[in-house]
Amino acid sequence: MLWCVAMNLTSMVFLVLFSVIFMVGFLFVAVSGSSYYIEWDIVTLNSCSVEMTFIFDWMSMLFLSFVSLISGMVMFYSGGYMSGDENMSRFMYLVLGFVASMGALIISPNMISILLGWDGLGLVSYALVIYYQNEKSMNAGMLTVLSNRVGDVAILLSIALMSDLGGWGFVFYTDTWLINEAGGLVSLVVLAAMTKSAQIPFSAWLPAAMAAPTPVSALVHSSTLVTAGVYLLIRFSSSLEGLPQQVLLLLASLTMFMAGLGANFETDLKKIIALSTLSQLGVMMTILSLGYYKLAFFHLLAHALFKALLFMCAGSVIHMVGGAQDIRYMGGLVYTMPLSITSINLANLALCGTPFLAGFYSKDLILEVGFSSSLNEICFWLLVFATGLTVCYTFRLVYYSMSGDYNLLSLSSVSDEDSVMTYPMVCLSFGAVTGGAFLSWLMFSSSYMICLPLSLKLLALIVSGIGGLVGYTLNLASETSSLVSLSNYGMVLFAGSMWFMPFLSTRGVTKSFLWGAQKYSQLGDFGWMEYYGAQGAYSGFMKGSSYLQVAQDNSIKLYMVMFVLWTILLTMFLL
Structure with a gap:
């Protein structure tokens, strides 16, 4: 246990130190207006050279600084949350491998070298989800993983x-004509970024990945796995x-609306x-598809801060109430x-875009x-309704955490005594x-001048106010009113199950691929291929060897x- 705590503390110190170093590097690169590109050849195939490349510009240095800072806080937080786990050192190594994979992805401007981080994230995330x-x-x-x-x-x-372009360094082929020459x-x-x-x-895999320990969720949902796709599209x-x-x-707007609607029907805190x-x-994807990549990167970094805090606070609550995740x-x-x-509601208000908190500026x-x-009209209204739904489910959490009735067991011992978990939250x-x-001062030298009608x-302010009022009032009234959701069970089931996406994601695979694989296995692998293949050859060789043995026995x-x-x-x- 002492070794695990020492490893936990050491990892936090080094990661925070790296964060400071990368932030200083970002300031130097931003002021000088330069960037550093490092490459070395591994092998040459015809006219194409397979190279390992790293780029250190203002974007990669700033992102690395935030990833290191949040990872350091998560590592220290894990010392309290995972203190009773028998394999804590294994967990620490997996998380460090996760951070290293994200770092390799951030500084890789080459499609081949980016695989080192891209596949590393997929492999380590699978190991952590099944932890x-x-x-x-x-x-x-x-x-x-699928x-x-x-x-x-x-x-x-x-x-x-x-390979048609003569190399894989996509930072040199950002010109639209050249990229379009490479077909699709x-x-x-875009497809790779949408999956990640x-x-x-x-979308079905993201809530399912909540099976991982909460410190992993704090890291995955803030600055690592799920942001890899956004970061790749920012580079492209x-x-x-x-x-x-x-x-x-269109797909990003639908995702934003679907997730906000589903969160209002969900009762699992982590989900x-x-x-x-x-x-x-x-x-992020919506504003990125409109061409404002700096705004997408700005929101990515601001969101990372309060989302990591939100998961840490949720993990603290779950840890103290005996592992229960149902907000009821x-x-x-x-x-x-x-x-x-206080911290979870501070993060919730930042998520809503409350003025002068982190989420407001982005x-x-x-x-x-x-x-x-x-914007076309469909995407415009999806953006408006998703904003209201965000405040709606946020104030639903505010109700259940602050002003709702005390629903825990009578013997529950709930407190904030674990300083290892509370220090990173602070x-x-x-x-x-x-x-x-802080980010707006760093990233934008001059402020945006946006002229809009008063309406x-x-x-955004009106929709947020209505969403917060509806979210709080409905949960306040749910204690005295009848269960209206039962009379509209079909609609509630459709909205609360992410539009049946988890069902469709698994049902299609089960009914098509797995069913076909089962029939192939029964008729092929365990059937004719077995009879005429390995077992048939084995039987033939055994019979032939027995005949040879008889022939060599010198029988008159x-x-x-x-x-x-x-x-x-x-x-x-x-x-």
């Missing part, structure tokens, strides 16, 4: 297509024109926060866990830029308050029989 070895975790892990393999195949196909390269990159960032129709942003851009805009991550990924078992926790509940800017862009709380302003200017009877047979055959031939 608790039970049937539910195994099913969630298979759904996660969904992400679609994106891996898209990356491999894009590598094949980029941009479409494949869980856009429709690949100058090539997103035409069909992939319009399709991505509510996972769906909020899915909704914010839809926001909670209520009135502000009296027993004031620090955790989210309000995204909404106003989106309203002033050439540190990230400062980030949730000041991170947005559009106030639309055998010799006499063979002599008679050969005599008969010779006589018939001569006659």
Whole structure:
């Protein structure tokens, strides 16, 4: 245990130190206006050289700084949350491998070298999702890894297509004409990003990945796995024109709306926060498809701060209430866990875009830029309704954490006594308050001037107010009113199950691929192929060897029989 705590603390110190180093490097690169590109040849195939490349520009250095900071807080937090686990050192190594894979992806401007981080994220995420070895975790892990393999195949196909350009360093081929010369390269990159960032129709794996330990969720949903797809598209942003851009805009808007709607019907605390991550990924993809890659990157970093805090606070609550994740078992926790509940509601308000918190600076800017862009009417209303739904499920959590009835067991011992878990929460709380302003000063040298009509200017504020009022009032009235949801069970089931996406994601595979594989296995592998294949060859060899063995036993009877047979055959031939 002492070794695990020492490893936990050491990892946190080194990661925070790396965060400071990368932040200093970002300031140096940003002020000087330079970037550093490092490459070395591994092998040359005809006219194409397979190279390992790293790029250190303002974007990669800033992102690495945030990833290192959040990872350091998560590592320290894990020392309290995973203290009773027998394999804590294994968990720590897996998380460090996860962080290393994300770092390799961030600094790789080459489609081949990016596989080192891309596949590393997929492999380690599978190992972490199935960390608790039970049937539910195994099913969630298979759904996660198979969904992400679609994106891996898209990356491999894009590598094949980029060989036409004479190299795989995509930072040199950002010109639209050159990229389009490589066929469907941009479409494949968009497909890979959609699978990794869980856009429709690949959204089912994101809530399923909540089977992993909560510190992993805090890391995955803030700055690592799910943001990899957004980051890849940010690097390809100058090539997103035409069909992939319009399709991505519609699917991202639908994902944002679907996740916000589903979170209002969900009762699992971790899945509510996972769906909020899915909704914010839809926001990033929407503004990215409109061509504002800096705003998408801005929201990615601001969202990472308060989303990691939100998961840490949720993990603290789950840890203290005995492992229960249903929010209906909670209520009135502000009296027993004031620090955790204050932090979780601070992160919730930042998520809503409350003025002068981290989410406000990015989210309000995204909404106003989106309203002033050439959005079609469907995407416009999806963006508006998703904003209101975000505040709605946020105030639903506020109700169950602060003002609801105390629904825990009478023997529950709930407190904020574990300082190993509370210290990282306090540190990230400062980030949730000041991170947005800090980032806006760093990334934008001059402020945006957005001129909108008064109705559009106030639309985000009005929709947020209505959403918060509806979310709080409905849960307040649910204690005295009848169960209205039972009379509308079909609609509630459709909205709360992510539009049947988990069912469709698994049912199709089960009924088509697995059914076909079962029939092939019965008729082929265990049938004719077995009879004429391995077992048939085994039986033939065994019979042949037995005949040879008899022939080599020097039996006089055998010799006499063979002599008679050969005599008969010779006589018939001569006659």
